[in-house]
Amino acid sequence: MAKSQQTFSKKEKEKKRLQKRQDKEQKKEDRKANSDKGKGIEEMMAYVDENGNITSTPVDPKKKRITEQENIQIGIPKQAPVDPADLIRTGIVTFFNESKGYGFIRDQKTQESIFVHMKGLLNQIKEKDKVTFEVESGPKGLNAYNVKIA
Numbered sequence: 001m002a003k004s005q006q007t008f009s010k011k012e013k014e015k016k017r018l019q020k021r022q023d024k025e026q027k028k029e030d031r032k033a034n035s036d037k038g039k040g041i042e043e044m045m046a047y048v049d050e051n052g053n054i055t056s057t058p059v060d061p062k063k064k065r066i067t068e069q070e071n072i073q074i075g076i077p078k079q080a081p082v083d084p085a086d087l088i089r090t091g092i093v094t095f096f097n098e099s100k101g102y103g104f105i106r107d108q109k110t111q112e113s114i115f116v117h118m119k120g121l122l123n124q125i126k127e128k129d130k131v132t133f134e135v136e137s138g139p140k141g142l143n144a145y146n147v148k149i150a
Contacts, residue, residue: 090150093129105131105144112142120145 046054050063089107091114096103101118103125114135116125125131125147133144 087134088132089135090130090132091144093125093127093131096125096127098126103127105133105147114142114144115140116144116147120147122146122148125149 046056047058049055049059050065089109091105091107093116094104094106094113096116103116104113105116106113114133115138116133120133120143130150131147132150133147135142135144137143
């Protein structure tokens with residue numbers, strides 16, 4: 001007589017396969033038993049209270065607030081127009097290379113260093129001059145333009 005072809009590892013793999021199949025069937029039965037199908041509309045309804053929280057009870061009509069559609073802001077809030085006088089800043093030239101045509105101005109309010117190019121100059125400037133200027137955002141940071149000696 002020939003020996004059985006099933007080894008220990010083959011038997012173990014077969015046991016695992018059967019266990020997986022049984023677990024899968026058990027999960028399927030659990031899902032069927034606990035499914036939400038067939039619930040009434042009232043059981044599935046959710047309400048939002050006056051504070052914006054989701055509840056299962058209807059909202060008291062006395063606490064209901066009516067919001068105008070125009071007052072709802074989605075995204076970035078609208079900014080007030082900037083006063084042109086606020087755009088003009090003052091500062092001191094900390095560095096300026098005349099041969100290369102650029103330098104830096106230290107803003108007196110924020111103490112940040114702002115790049116200035118000779119294209120943005122209205123007057124000739126040199127280091128330690130007190131200047132007034134406007135700022136714009138450039139590709140590498142803030143740039144000063146309309147720079148003139150104060």
